[in-house]
Amino acid sequence: MKVQEKFSFALLRHWAPVLLLAVVFLLAPQLISDFRLSQLGKFLTFAIIAVGLDLIWGYGGMMSLGQGLFFGLGAYGFAMYLKLQASGDKIPDFMFWSGLKSLPWFWEPFRSPIFAIAAALIIPALLAALLGYFLFRSRVKGVYFSIITQALTLLTSIWFVGQQAFSGGTNGITNLGSAKIFGYSLLSSQAQHGFYYLTVVCLLGVYILVRWLTSSRFGRLLVAMRDDESRVRFLGYDPVVIKTLVFALSGMIAALAGILFVPQVGIISPSSMGVVPSIEMVVWVALGGRATLLGAIVGALAVNYGKSIFSESYPDIWQTFLGLLFIGSVLFFPNGVLGALKSASAWLKRRLAEWNIRPAQAESHKQHTPHPLPEVVIPSLSQRAEGGSS
Numbered sequence: 001m002k003v004q005e006k007f008s009f010a011l012l013r014h015w016a017p018v019l020l021l022a023v024v025f026l027l028a029p030q031l032i033s034d035f036r037l038s039q040l041g042k043f044l045t046f047a048i049i050a051v052g053l054d055l056i057w058g059y060g061g062m063m064s065l066g067q068g069l070f071f072g073l074g075a076y077g078f079a080m081y082l083k084l085q086a087s088g089d090k091i092p093d094f095m096f097w098s099g100l101k102s103l104p105w106f107w108e109p110f111r112s113p114i115f116a117i118a119a120a121l122i123i124p125a126l127l128a129a130l131l132g133y134f135l136f137r138s139r140v141k142g143v144y145f146s147i148i149t150q151a152l153t154l155l156t157s158i159w160f161v162g163q164q165a166f167s168g169g170t171n172g173i174t175n176l177g178s179a180k181i182f183g184y185s186l187l188s189s190q191a192q193h194g195f196y197y198l199t200v201v202c203l204l205g206v207y208i209l210v211r212w213l214t215s216s217r218f219g220r221l222l223v224a225m226r227d228d229e230s231r232v233r234f235l236g237y238d239p240v241v242i243k244t245l246v247f248a249l250s251g252m253i254a255a256l257a258g259i260l261f262v263p264q265v266g267i268i269s270p271s272s273m274g275v276v277p278s279i280e281m282v283v284w285v286a287l288g289g290r291a292t293l294l295g296a297i298v299g300a301l302a303v304n305y306g307k308s309i310f311s312e313s314y315p316d317i318w319q320t321f322l323g324l325l326f327i328g329s330v331l332f333f334p335n336g337v338l339g340a341l342k343s344a345s346a347w348l349k350r351r352l353a354e355w356n357i358r359p360a361q362a363e364s365h366k367q368h369t370p371h372p373l374p375e376v377v378i379p380s381l382s383q384r385a386e387g388g389s390s
Helices: 002-030 034-059 067-087 093-097 105-111 113-137 143-162 189-215 217-227 229-234 239-265 275-288 294-313 318-332 336-368 381-389
Strands: none
Touching: 002 034, 002 189, 002 294, 034 067, 034 189, 034 217, 034 239, 034 275, 034 294, 067 105, 067 113, 067 143, 067 239, 067 275, 105 113, 113 143, 113 239, 143 275, 189 217, 189 239, 189 294, 217 229, 217 239, 229 239, 275 294, 275 318, 275 336, 294 318, 294 336, 318 336
């Protein structure tokens, strides 16, 4: 019975905050304005990226600086469909300005929403799997893995900037407002609320998937590989396969976030898939707490709301406040906000346990202490002599 109660308490402790956040997010459309709702929806897509990054970094030990690349590819894939919807029978405006007379052949399949969504998910996942396989097979890890993923992100963003006729160049894909989704205009309240609710559901689904994965045997194997990859290889497992699978899954999660980002923001450009956004994604997870999943969500929301509040209140020096926030979190919360809360909770439990043990020990000591023997007075020799003479 006690084991069952402990299991139920642990289950409640893990899922209660998540369910509470889910209820708050689902009630948000009735509580805040459309502008703030659009802002929250954008930040929730960032939280999806953070959960996927926490999977490979917090549990797998792979700090990727290329999540912005997979996010951008997913966003561009769905933006191509929206742009074709907005353009109607004409070619997209940036193609016309660049001198193209007809739609490029690789744009044609993106008229189908099913193909656009499938391609936006599968292509980043395949790219992540291909990149990961070659890197992990060469046993590249640590800072070298981070540098290579960062370099690939930088090269891809520069390449997108140079393809003005096909990707929109520096401006990216814009002017998506006239596109229609299931008969509704993309800018309509119904469509925006629908994408917001879809974002909340996807975030909850991704969290449940990653939580289940990290709690399973595969998750324990992933953590063991993070701590000692050589031992895992010695036990007969192939780290290359494990790392490639989890890296591809993380890339697909980031691409899903990109798909949900575009219709709510209405634009995607190379600046959203560059090095700086990828570094910010790492900061979200570091601030919230690695290997916590919920901390990744909290970190993404906290950092982005901090940016928004500081930029609105102090437009000239908001970056200074943001920098101080990052420095303070690293100095005072090296394990992240959730990590600090867990440490504080563990310390409090130890103190309470000590306070409960001390009275019990004192009472036990009192019960087991033997009664003192009566004092026996032994007369001296002179007293014995006096007693004898009398």
